[in-house]
Amino acid sequence: MCCTHMRVAERNFQPRPSKMTLSLAFFIFLLAVNVPAADGGKVLVFPHDGSHWVNMKVLVEELHSRGHAVTVIRAADSWYVSETSPHYNTVTVDVEGGGNEEFFRVFVSEVIKIKRNKESLWARLALDMELKGKFFELHKKVCEMVVHMFENKEFMRSLQDAKYELVLTDPANGGGVMLAHYLGLPLVFNARWTVHGEAHFAVAPSPLSYVPLPPSELTDRMTFFERVRNTCFYILRMQLYKQVAGPNYSTLAHRYIGPDVDYFSLFQAADIWLMRVDFVFEFPRPTMPNVVYMGGFQCKPAKPLPQHLEEFVQSSGEHGVIIMSLGTLISELPHDLANEIAASFAKLPQKVIWRHKGDRPAALGNNTLLVDWMPQNDLLGHPKVKLFVSHGGTNGIYEAIYHGVPVVGIPFVFDQADNLCRLRAKGVAKVIDVSELDKKIFNFTIQEVLTEPSYRINMQRLSRLHRDQPMKPLDTALFWIEFVMRHKGAAHLRSESYKLPWYSYHSVDVVLFLLTAALLILLIFVGLVRSCFRLCFKRKIKSD
Template identity: 55%
Template sequence: MGAMSLRRLCGLFAFLSLCLIPFTPHCDGGNILVFPVDGSHWINMKILLEELHARGHNLTVIRASTSWYIPEKSPLYTSITLDMGESMEDFFDVYLQENMRAQREGASFLTFLKLTKDFLSMIALAHSMWVDGMSQIIDDKNLVKSLTDSQYDLVLTDPAMGPGVLLAKYLKLPLVLNVRWITSGEGHFVLAPSPLSYIPVPGSGLTDKMTFLQRVKNLLFYGIILFQQKFLVGPSYDAVCEKYFEGGCDIISLLQDADIWLFRSDFVFDFPRPTMPNVIYIGGFQCKEAQPLPADLEEFVQSAGEHGVIIMTLGTLVNALPKDIADEIASVFAKMPQKVIWRHKGERPSTLGNNTRIVDWMPQRDLLGHPQVKVFVAHGGTNGVQESIYHGVPVLGIPLFFDQYDNLLRLKERGAGKIIQLGEVNGHSFEQGIKEVLYQDSYRQNMQRLSRLHRDQPLAPMDQAVFWVEYVMRHKGAAHLRTEAYKMPWYSYYNIDVLLLMLTAVTLLLLSPVAVIRFLCCRRKTDKIDRRQKTKTKQN
């Protein structure tokens, strides 16, 4: 191509670029108030904040003084720190250890009830602490004035805890939710029609294909969610609503009033279900292409040769499995031709083989994207499951608590993973499971199919998330996408009043002929009696 042709081509591209600029949605750097949830939830929120910061938005993060993960100082944001007293980390540690012990020893029904009670009590305590934090904000007039004067464009919050939702209401700001979990259960159940006949309740361990008894179980688990909201979580928020909001409110209605739900799921991962127009699915938005590994780790991975590598981690909340389980897993790894990278912070297993590298931290995303990695042994956290889908790596799952079994079940149903319950983990079951996922090609093929489906989107999940945050800024909310159905009384929502009216009308229509016939019959009978009496009178 000649120089003249090249200049003309460049000129044409420049002209087209100038023509397209007016049609590109634009949002000047906004001012966003962020109320995140700590722990693994913060990992998701931070990734979104990094992207928003890179696009020129100003971020303010409200955090607890006892935060595990959220630093007070960051190049991404300025922070407002609340004095929250004791940390929830110790409560979580005690619960997690009790949960693992119960699974290992074989949980009875009474043990299940105790663990459920402990879990609900822990959640109720966490909500109560954050409600106190919300009161701390509102009672600090200087802080409220500062928040008002900052002229935020919106509140971005994770509604697993409710104070961010309350704060958006108090400051009268548009609300965007970075969500999968709400104050009680999974977000869809308060937003979209959720028939329990085919939509499994989290914790039930069910799929979208249920038998009669499974539907009974699903209904019972839904009852637990309603109990949690009504008696454990709701009262804490009701007290704040009554104290600070004229006319009162409730946390569920405030959630339903949110402008946009950025939902950390998609229908490659989840079962199909009804949804709403203000739900934007951003499942896997945290996933990125793998970056090069550190030199020593790359050398270890490459040394595996054609056998490949197995990686294992149980997430950020669990540092180590019980020693007897760790020893049995290590002995299985030691017999395998693959190399193993295992995030494990507990006592070093006595049966550890030379092919296994123990690490305190691993670049999980970069390892999953490495062509040498063959299997991911994981606990089933949402981030890990979505990253394994993104990179097409089959999973051997050992669920421990929370939503992990349900997450892994979705992979199992699609033939992309296998589950071993913690109570069933021993040398034999683990060896059988890891070899099945390694050597049956269907697991990798099915996971790679999920990966292709996930990647085949018109817009990347992260770009969707940022677009809709900026959309709310540009339009001062998104009320036109929000249903008003939640403001209806329950009897109107389910058309009970209409059904009663129709039933009454049909009943009247059916009874009217009967009433007329009875009336005519009674009148005829009366006439006969009257005639008889007249006849007798004449005869006398």
């Protein structure tokens, strides 16, 4: 597939290209997007940058392999979405999209520092406010990017002329949502989160009595006070999400979609929600017909390891191997913490493969191999791997479930603690708070998970349940994307409840009406009784 590159320039960008240059660029773009794929359709993708792109890329590549033509819209400062690819065309918009890798890495470092030093609540609140401000700016940048697209009428006309059949997007930002509604195209989500938090809460009934709101770290078996906590957590979080997302997307929706449009109703109007969830991991909860579950869709059988890794793994003998990866944002741990972990690993009979950047820990043992990158899925699928030390990222968790490898979790930020809480509730993981992590606790936790058979037995049971499905999760996802393309939407699966005001959705108006009616009946009854008593009393007086 050819890779198309077109830039949408900022309005004040200098020097301005000539009309002939613009016409030629649009001609090349239109030629690329109008080349028909064999038995395929055209999909417009507006991704969320960062680790979310890892999931979206799996769908994009599978769509390409099935003959569909995919065009991906990316910002000029994208740090995950490649500008060229054999699997998709790209449209690069010359604005910043808010994807700032350095900020998040610095933020994670600050979180680790605050947690380990057990600094005051005020320090944590200040950090939370900083994160809130960053996400506000991220959504603002996304909206600026969308405005630049919408204001370029020639570019928008080219998108309309390309005859795309749907927009595939991650609702962690609202750019793809606005684009789909502006173009009048069916909308499919690759979702775990929306701009208002966990995606189920946007589309499905979510009783707070047994549906914990991430990241509350609660389970579906809550005590009374935990239910109070869950309710309070929900109210505060929803207000926070509205403050972060509302001002930006409301303005955008009112300007380009309609003056009375509620921006979040545009999210709720999506045709299909491809949910990155499997109920071997998630707690049981109500759902909706247009929610399709594809948790673990990125997982696949392990491939042979590179020779140097295979030799290292085989050298472990009967003790086996532990692998450790803390994701892309946690690239470098504080030196003393890295030494505590290294010293703990050095005491183990197992071999260790540790994805670690930065200086080599002084306490590193001969049994530990440091790598900048590892084929995580292939290692987890190797029979000699006994344990996975993870930060609790969703991709790694599902790969561990798929291959049946128990977990020791060290959560740092975002949904990581909540993800690991779910694994702990299933009896397949132990979790260590970074504020308590030292070589003694770390070693004790690893030994417990390695020597207690229940962790591996439970995880292998989850693996069997996860794999025992009528269709592979990726095939299920592609079926529903193609379903929407064939039928130009899936409105028959979508509830219209999102159009109701909150008081109608929760039947507050009905309850008030019934209470009012009951009160009127009661008042009438009381009035009749009083009238009867007065009449009887008057008759008695007359007879006397």
